[in-house]
Amino acid sequence: MVALTADEVERGYNNRAAVPEHPYWLEQFAARSQSAVEALHPSLDVRYGPGGKETLDLYLPASPARGTLMFIHGGYWRALDKADHAFVAPVFVDAGYAVAVINYDLCPQVTIAAVVEQCRRAVAWIAREGPRQGAAAPLVIAGHSAGGHLCAMMYATDWSGLRLAHAPFAAGVSLSGVHDVEPLVQFSFNVDFRLDKAEARRVSPVHHRPLTDAPLLLAVGAGETSEFLRQTRLLWDAWPRNRPAGMQAPMQIADRHHFSVVLDLTDPASPLTQATLALFPR
Numbered sequence: 001m002v003a004l005t006a007d008e009v010e011r012g013y014n015n016r017a018a019v020p021e022h023p024y025w026l027e028q029f030a031a032r033s034q035s036a037v038e039a040l041h042p043s044l045d046v047r048y049g050p051g052g053k054e055t056l057d058l059y060l061p062a063s064p065a066r067g068t069l070m071f072i073h074g075g076y077w078r079a080l081d082k083a084d085h086a087f088v089a090p091v092f093v094d095a096g097y098a099v100a101v102i103n104y105d106l107c108p109q110v111t112i113a114a115v116v117e118q119c120r121r122a123v124a125w126i127a128r129e130g131p132r133q134g135a136a137a138p139l140v141i142a143g144h145s146a147g148g149h150l151c152a153m154m155y156a157t158d159w160s161g162l163r164l165a166h167a168p169f170a171a172g173v174s175l176s177g178v179h180d181v182e183p184l185v186q187f188s189f190n191v192d193f194r195l196d197k198a199e200a201r202r203v204s205p206v207h208h209r210p211l212t213d214a215p216l217l218l219a220v221g222a223g224e225t226s227e228f229l230r231q232t233r234l235l236w237d238a239w240p241r242n243r244p245a246g247m248q249a250p251m252q253i254a255d256r257h258h259f260s261v262v263l264d265l266t267d268p269a270s271p272l273t274q275a276t277l278a279l280f281p282r
Helices: 006-013 024-038 082-094 112-133 146-155 180-187 199-201 226-238 262-265 273-275
Strands: 043-047 055-059 068-072 097-100 139-144 171-175 216-219 251-253
Touching: 006 180, 006 226, 024 055, 024 082, 024 139, 024 251, 024 262, 055 082, 055 112, 068 082, 068 112, 068 146, 082 097, 082 262, 082 273, 097 112, 097 180, 112 139, 112 146, 139 146, 139 262, 146 171, 171 273, 180 199, 216 226, 216 262, 216 273, 262 273
Parallel strands: 068 097, 068 139, 139 171, 171 216, 216 251
Antiparallel strands: 043 055, 055 097
């Protein structure tokens, strides 16, 4: 797509270097998540598949759920955990929705392609088993960073392989997602990803055709690197049929960088939260 030098890739994709104060924001993730677990008493480590980390935490509202949000955490497919992202649950639970925050095995123990398959199993499990567990349809999938990539890959899924007739979700959110993985072949983290160019193309949403018309909200912090801004626009341009009704461009969230932007999901009045809630069919 765009030819970058190795130095340009490092500057464009190393978010921890781009945000030197990232330890503060990761501490915020953990502290807010601990508070969410203490307040909501979720069902923890519910197994959705056979892999070591194929588990999810399920947060339920007091009354029957109006729908379910499945959240896929970031960390470049190689770090972080669902336990660090419980903070996404309270606002949606308060609005009457179930929230499933999923885990997946991490690189280099598995490949990115294997992580994609695990997320597909999580979606299929929620579609089949979720209603019995209190996680009712409709389902909206959201993910941040690597989780945004994984959310987009759900759109490029032939669900018949998981014995489903069609995509079992109503909409999705890719927040700060990587949609063209090819530049990461030159990234220092590729020691864990183990990508070559062919494999990077195979796991890049932008090189696939979406197999559902479900709307996909594409959002990014306005203060993120130029590469993350480009990555968001790239999928917007490539998948016009999945643009949410009324949106004329990807959502750029002012005064937010790669780590602070996801915490907008803790604010019920934020544009990101409101746009995510609006994806649930009324």
